[in-house]
Structures are given as C-alpha cells and as structure tokens.
Amino acid sequence: MDIIANRLLRQAIPLFNTMAGVVLILGIAAILMLGKDVIVYLALALLLSFALTPIVIWLERIKAGRGLAVLGAILVALTLIVGIAYVAYQQATTLAADMPSYEGTIRQKVSGLSQKLGESSVFSNAADSLARALTELEKIGGDAPAVQIVRIDNKPHGFEAIQRYLTPALQPVASLAVVLLMTAFMLAQREDLRNRVIRLAGAEDIQQTTAALDDAGFRVGRQLLTQLAVNIALGLIIGTGLWLIGLPSPYLWGIIYGLLNFVPYLGLIGLIPPLFIAFATDPGWNSFLWTAGLFAIVEPVSTNIVEPMLYGRTSGLSPIAIVIAATVWAFLWGPIGLVLSTPLTICLVVIGRHIPRLQFLDILLGDRPALQPHEIFYQRMLAGDPREAEARARELLKDRSLSTYYDEIALEAIRRSHLDIVRGSVADDRLTTLVTSSEALVDALDDVKPLKRRGRNLTAEAEAALETIRADREIEKKVFTAEDLREEWRTPQPVAILHGTHPLDGAAAKMLGQVLTKHGLTARVWPLSEAAEISSEAAGTVALVCLSFIEPLSTLHLRAFSRQVARRAPQAKVMLCIWQKTDESILKEWRRKLRVGHLVTTTADALDAAAKLASIR
Numbered sequence: 001m002d003i004i005a006n007r008l009l010r011q012a013i014p015l016f017n018t019m020a021g022v023v024l025i026l027g028i029a030a031i032l033m034l035g036k037d038v039i040v041y042l043a044l045a046l047l048l049s050f051a052l053t054p055i056v057i058w059l060e061r062i063k064a065g066r067g068l069a070v071l072g073a074i075l076v077a078l079t080l081i082v083g084i085a086y087v088a089y090q091q092a093t094t095l096a097a098d099m100p101s102y103e104g105t106i107r108q109k110v111s112g113l114s115q116k117l118g119e120s121s122v123f124s125n126a127a128d129s130l131a132r133a134l135t136e137l138e139k140i141g142g143d144a145p146a147v148q149i150v151r152i153d154n155k156p157h158g159f160e161a162i163q164r165y166l167t168p169a170l171q172p173v174a175s176l177a178v179v180l181l182m183t184a185f186m187l188a189q190r191e192d193l194r195n196r197v198i199r200l201a202g203a204e205d206i207q208q209t210t211a212a213l214d215d216a217g218f219r220v221g222r223q224l225l226t227q228l229a230v231n232i233a234l235g236l237i238i239g240t241g242l243w244l245i246g247l248p249s250p251y252l253w254g255i256i257y258g259l260l261n262f263v264p265y266l267g268l269i270g271l272i273p274p275l276f277i278a279f280a281t282d283p284g285w286n287s288f289l290w291t292a293g294l295f296a297i298v299e300p301v302s303t304n305i306v307e308p309m310l311y312g313r314t315s316g317l318s319p320i321a322i323v324i325a326a327t328v329w330a331f332l333w334g335p336i337g338l339v340l341s342t343p344l345t346i347c348l349v350v351i352g353r354h355i356p357r358l359q360f361l362d363i364l365l366g367d368r369p370a371l372q373p374h375e376i377f378y379q380r381m382l383a384g385d386p387r388e389a390e391a392r393a394r395e396l397l398k399d400r401s402l403s404t405y406y407d408e409i410a411l412e413a414i415r416r417s418h419l420d421i422v423r424g425s426v427a428d429d430r431l432t433t434l435v436t437s438s439e440a441l442v443d444a445l446d447d448v449k450p451l452k453r454r455g456r457n458l459t460a461e462a463e464a465a466l467e468t469i470r471a472d473r474e475i476e477k478k479v480f481t482a483e484d485l486r487e488e489w490r491t492p493q494p495v496a497i498l499h500g501t502h503p504l505d506g507a508a509a510k511m512l513g514q515v516l517t518k519h520g521l522t523a524r525v526w527p528l529s530e531a532a533e534i535s536s537e538a539a540g541t542v543a544l545v546c547l548s549f550i551e552p553l554s555t556l557h558l559r560a561f562s563r564q565v566a567r568r569a570p571q572a573k574v575m576l577c578i579w580q581k582t583d584e585s586i587l588k589e590w591r592r593k594l595r596v597g598h599l600v601t602t603t604a605d606a607l608d609a610a611a612k613l614a615s616i617r
Contacts, residue, residue, distance in 0.1 A: 032332050040336055041175070045182035047343050049190070051224040052077060056187050070187045074180055081176065084255055091249035095277075098248060102280040209354075220343050220350075231258040234302055238274075241294045245287055247277055261302075262339050263326055271295050316349050317342065321365035373465045374412035381413065382426075384433040386441040393445060395462040400469065401476040402448050402518060406511045407602040408469035411579050414438070414504050418550050421503065431503055438507035442514060450479055450518040475608045480520030480615065488571065489614040491541040495523035496572075498531050498561075499548040508579050509548040515603045521610050528561065531568070539569045544610055548577045555593045562596060573597060573613055577606055 032039060052073040059069035186193060198209045239254025247253070257270035275295075278287040317325070325345035329337035345365060352361025363370055371379065373392070380389040396405055417434060420426045426434065482490050495516055499509035506527065513523040523546075526534065545565045552558050562574050575598040576590075582601060591599050598609045 029332065036333050040333055040340075041178050041182060043340055043344060044179045044336075045186055047220065047224060047340065048077065048179065048183045049186040050221040050343075051228065052183065052187060053190065053221060054225065066188060070184055073187060074184050077183070078176075078180060087251050088255045091252035095249040095252065105280055105283055108283060220346050223346060224343060227262060230302070230307060231261045234258055234261060234298065237298060238294070241298070242274055242291065245278070245290045245294070246282075247274060247287060247291065248281060249277075250274075253277070259339070263341065266326070266338070268299070271299070316353075316367050317345060317365060318367045321345065321349075321367075325365070367464075369461060369464050373409045373468060374416065377409050378413035378416050381417075381434050381437040381441070382430055384437050386437045386444060389437075389441050390444045392462070392465075393441070394448075396465060396469075397445075397448055398462075399466060401472045402445065402450060403476050403515045403603040403607055404469060404472050406515065407604055410438075410441075410511060411508060411602070414508055414550060415580060417504060418502070435503050435507065438504065439510060442507060442510045446514060448518070450476075473604055473608070475611055476519075476604060478519060478611070480611065484520070485614050486543075488543045489521070491543070493522050493524045493538075493541070494543040494614070495521055495546065495610065496534070496539075496542045496544070496569075497523050497525045497546040497548055497577075498528045498565075499525065500528055500550070500552065502550040505548060505550055508550060508577075509546075512546060512548060512577060512603050512606055515607055516610060519607055519611070521607075521614055531564070534568070536568075540571070542569050542572045544575060544613060545569060545572045546575045546577050546606065548579070550579050552578060555590065558590075558594050562594060575600065575606065575609060577601075 055073040055076060056066075056069045059072050060066065064072065194213060197213065198206060235251075235254035235258030237254075238257050239251035242250035242253055253270070253274040256273065257267060260270040261267035274291055275288065278291040282288065322342060322345070326338055326341040329341035329344060331337070333340070348361050349366045352358045352363070353366065362368070369376075373396075376392065377389050380386065393405055393409075396409075417426065421431065485494075488494070495513070497509045497513050499505040506525070509525045513525045516523040521544075528547075547558070547561055547565070549558075558576065562576075565572065565574055574596050576594065576596045577600050578590075580601060587599055587601070600606045600609055
C-alpha cells in the first residue's frame with residue numbers, strides 16, 4: 001500500500017506544483033490590484049530613483065555632498081514634471097474654450113467631402129452622418145425658446161473660494177509629494193537599501209544578487225533616461241512643428257505624443273488628435289497636409305533610426321512581451337500601469353535571468369532566443385518543416401558562409417540527434433522525417449553563392465543567432481578556378497565523398513560535398529556500400545577521397561576502408577571526416593593508428609585541407 005501511495009504521490013507532485021504556481025500568480029495579482037494605491041507610489045518612486053541615480057552620482061563626484069545631490073536631483077525632476085503639467089493645463093484650457101468656434105469649419109469640410117466622393121462612397125456616408133449629427137445639434141439649440149438671462153452672483157469668497165479651487169489639485173499634488181519624498185529617501189539611503197536586498201536574497205550568494213541588482217539598475221536606469229530624453233525631444237519637435245504650422249495648443253499635442261511614446265506601439269495614437277484639430281481649424285487642407293507630413297517624417301525616423309540606435313537591446317524584452325505586459329499592467333493599475341509596464345517588466349526579466357527558480361520569467365518575457373540555433377534546426381527537422389529552417393538559414397547566410405552555417409548549426413544539430421538516436425528516443429517515423437528533411441534542406445541551399453553578401457539588413461533573431469556562432473575563416477572566402485588547381489585536380493569531379501551507414505551520414509556528406517563544390521572543388525557523394533560500383537575510370541580521376549562518418553564503428557573498420565580506397569584509387573589522397581567534437585589528443589591518437597594524412601571534424605577544416613592539396617599557390 002505504501003508503494004502505491006508513494007507512486008501516486010510522485011505522479012501528483014507536478015500537478016500540485018502547477019496548482020501552487022497558479023495560486024501564487026493569482027495571489028500576487030490580487031495583492032497588486034487591491035494594494036495599488038500604495039504599491040503604485042512605491043513603484044513610481046523606485047523607477048524614479050533608478051532614473052535619478054546617475055544624476056546623484058554625478059553631483060557627488062563634483063563634491064556636492066549626498067544631501068545636496070539628492071535635493072538637486074529631486075528639484076530637476078520636480079521642475080520637469082511641474083513645467084510639463086503647467087504647459088499642458090494652459091494649452092488644454094485654451095483649446096477647450098475655442099472648440100465651439102470650429103463647428104463651421106468642420107461642417108464645410110464634411111459638405112465638401114460628401115460632394116467630391118459621391119453618394120456611393122463609404123467616406124461619403126460617414127461624412128453625411130457627421131453632417132446630420134451637427135444639424136441635429138443645431139436644431140436642438142435653434143428650436144429652444146429664448147432664455148431669459150438672470151445674473152446671480154454666486155462667486156465664492158474667502159475660505160470657500162480656496163476650498164473650491166484647491167480641492168481638485170490636492171490629490172495629484174499630494175501624490176507627487178509622496179512619490180518625490182519616497183524617491184528622496186531611496187536615493188539618500190540607496191546603499192543601505194541595496195544591502196538589505198542582498199540580505200533578504202541570501203548573504204551566502206552575494207555574487208548572484210549583486211549581478212542581478214547591477215543588471216536591473218543598468219537596464220532600467222538607462223532605459224528610463226534614454227526614453228525620457230528621446231520622448232522630450234520628440235515632444236518638442238512635434239510641438240514646435242505644429243506651432244510653425246499654426247495649430248492651436250501645439251505643445252499640448254507634443255506632450256501627449258511624448259507621454260504615449262513611453263508605451264511601445266502606443267505612440268501612433270498621439271497622431272490622431274492633432275490631425276483632427278488640423279482638419280477642424282483650417283478651412284483649407286494645408287494644415288492637415290503639413291501635419292500629416294510632419295508625422296510622416298518624425299515617426300519613421302524615430303522608430304526605425306533614433307530609437308534602435310539609442311536603445312539597442314538594453315530593454316531585454318521581446319515584442320510580444322511588451323504588448324502582454326502593457327495589457328496586464330493596464331488591467332491591474334489602469335493608465336499608470338500602462339506607463340510603468342515596460343520598466344516593471346524589465347525588472348521581472350532581470351530577476352528571472354539571475355534566479356534559477358524564476359528562470360521562466362526570462363524565457364517567457366526576455367528577448368533572448370528560447371532555443372539555440374542548432375536546437376531550432378533539430379526541432380524543425382523533426383517536425384518535417386525544412387522550409388522554416390531554410391528561411392532562417394538564408395537570413396544567417398547574409399552574413400556568414402555556408403560552411404560556417406553547416407559547422408555551427410546543422411552539424412551541431414546532427415550531433416544532438418545522434419545522441420537521441422543512440423538512446424533510442426527517436427521513433428522510426430521521426431527518424432525518417434529527420435533524414436528526409438535534413439537532405440531536403442541541403443538541396444534547397446544549393447543555389448547559395450559562396451561569396452555573395454546582401455548587407456546586414458538582418459532580423460533581431462538573426463542578429464542574436466550570429467552572436468553565438470563563429471566568424472568566417474579566410475579559406476571560406478575563396479573560390480578556386482581551374483587555373484588555381486594542380487593538374488590532377490582539373491577533372492570533372494576531383495573529390496569523392498564516401499559516407500557510412502548512420503541514418504544521417506548521407507546528409508552530413510552532402511553538406512561537405514556542397515561546400516567543396518561551391519568553392520571550386522567539385523565533389524560527388526556515394527554511400528560506402530556502393531563504393532565497389534564506382535568504375536575504374538571514375539576512380540582513376542579522383543584526387544581526394546573523403547570518408548565521412550557521424551561516428552565510425554571502430555579504428556579497425558576505418559583502417560579497412562582506407563586500404564580499400566588505396567587499392568581502388570592509389571593516386572588519391574585520403575581524408576577522414578568524423579563529425580564529432582573531439583579533443584585534439586584523441587585526434588592525434590586516431591591519426592597515429594589510422595595513418596591518414598588528414599583528419600577533420602568540420603567542413604571548414606575539410607575545405608582548408610582540400611585547398612592545400614589542390615592549390616598550386
């Protein structure tokens with residue numbers, strides 16, 4: 001009974017862990033939602049302290065003192081916040097007062113559009129609907145009886161006036177004061193707070209905690225400062241541009257555009273209000289067209305040039321993580337959560353990157369690829385999808401040679417699959433799919449030019465993959481012509497590749513043959529089982545024989561194969577290609593036992609060895 005109970009308990013543990021994780025996530029979400037009135041202040045103060053820390057450190061370096069440095073940083077933040085709020089309030093008040101005067105312009109534009117677009121146009125129908133709505137509003141005002149105006153002096157005096165005008169401002173002012181006060185204490189006591197966090201995380205692992213804190217401080221601080229500078233600059237550019245165009249309240253739209261840009265992909269919404277105002281205020285179309293042109297220049301330049309150049313990969317978030325984070329934080333905390341979503345999620349990713357038990361946060365939200373390039377290759381081959389692998393390969397081949405791709409990704413995946421095959425974890429049908437897909441991929445890449453480069457217009461995923469693989473070697477940049485080769489190599493097929501019986505030996509041999517052929521050393525591939533069928537005439541024109549194996553059976557078999565080659569093609573050199581990562585000491589031992597001149601483990605090494613044998617230079 002105990003054995004059965006233990007077995008059931010072991011089977012239930014994964015379910016219990018999953019349920020515990022779900023309960024924990026729901027509990028944290030409930031705490032964040034219910035305690036948002038306090039936690040939001042803490043989050044704002046923490047992020048503001050990250051952004052102001054470089055200013056405090058700089059002031060301390062010029063001998064300002066801790067208290068004066070903190071005060072200076074807080075004053076900078078306060079001045080910026082109050083200045084932006086004041087400009088936005090003044091311009092919004094002016095715009096609200098002028099809005100009724102724009103009705104005539106809107107009606108004129110709508111009527112003109114309706115006439116030009118025709119009755120059947122969808123835009124015409126929308127324009128007619130807007131015109132009817134404006135007409136109904138006018139009728140409501142026109143049919144009403146004349147109103148006798150009676151002036152009543154209800155103007156507040158004394159304390160009542162103070163209460164009426166100050167009460168609406170107390171809440172935001174008090175909130176700002178609390179956030180700035182908490183920020184000041186965090187900046188003044190930042191070393192003490194750091195030490196307490198290290199203590200909470202466990203003093204026995206100081207190195208890991210320090211790395212996490214440094215990573216979070218660097219990523220969040222740099223992200224916030226850079227984003228703040230970029231968005232202020234964008235707001236000023238948009239505001240000044242709209243002022244030159246002649247739009248009312250131009251800097252209000254610049255402020256709105258800058259604030260919305262704190263949330264990735266949301267800045268485009270800031271284009272709508274100024275376009276509508278341009279439509280409503282100008283009887284002609286000049287203001288609308290100039291406004292659209294301004295955004296058509298600023299938005300692409302900012303998105304595609306300025307932000308990637310300044311931000312780089314500092315955020316550490318994937319695009320889908322940014323969207324999900326914005327949705328979740330907005331659900332929990334409303335608009336303020338939308339603004340805080342990116343920096344807060346960066347903190348979660350950093351925690352997951354440095355704490356093993358929370359690594360799932362980095363995997364789900366981080367910008368690092370979840371799988372290594374060779375793992376993606378292996379997975380797509382198992383799934384029978386060589387097309388995706390081909391698309392990824394062509395992206396990488398914009399910046400790397402074919403032999404580098406095969407050595408670093410394809411052959412690495414074959415080594416991984418070999419281990420799974422030896423363990424018996426690959427079913428027969430999967431193995432067939434794996435072999436077929438691998439050979440289909442090699443065939444699909446047959447049109448790749450060895451020296452053609454189309455620039456570095458690469459995807460972010462390809463850039464990340466390139467960081468994990470080596471650079472091209474000099475030999476991989478050469479293509480040999482007949483004039484470069486020795487006499488015995490100037491035959492139609494100077495290289496013969498004989499592969500073993502492993503299911504993937506054929507794919508590896510085809511990769512080698514393709515690489516040699518593309519560099520001017522034409523090769524043909526045969527299975528070892530068909531070597532006896534090669535004609536004496538064909539064998540006599542071969543200058544190099546490559547014996548290709550994922551893993552050979554034994555040195556005895558290899559020696560027998562070498563002797564067989566020597567009998568059939570005595571004029572040819574023999575190269576042994578074993579596609580396994582092996583220590584140099586083991587390779588030397590194999591060379592001594594097998595008495596072969598060349599023993600290689602990569603296609604680049606094979607190309608280099610063949611080039612030395614073939615070239616007259």
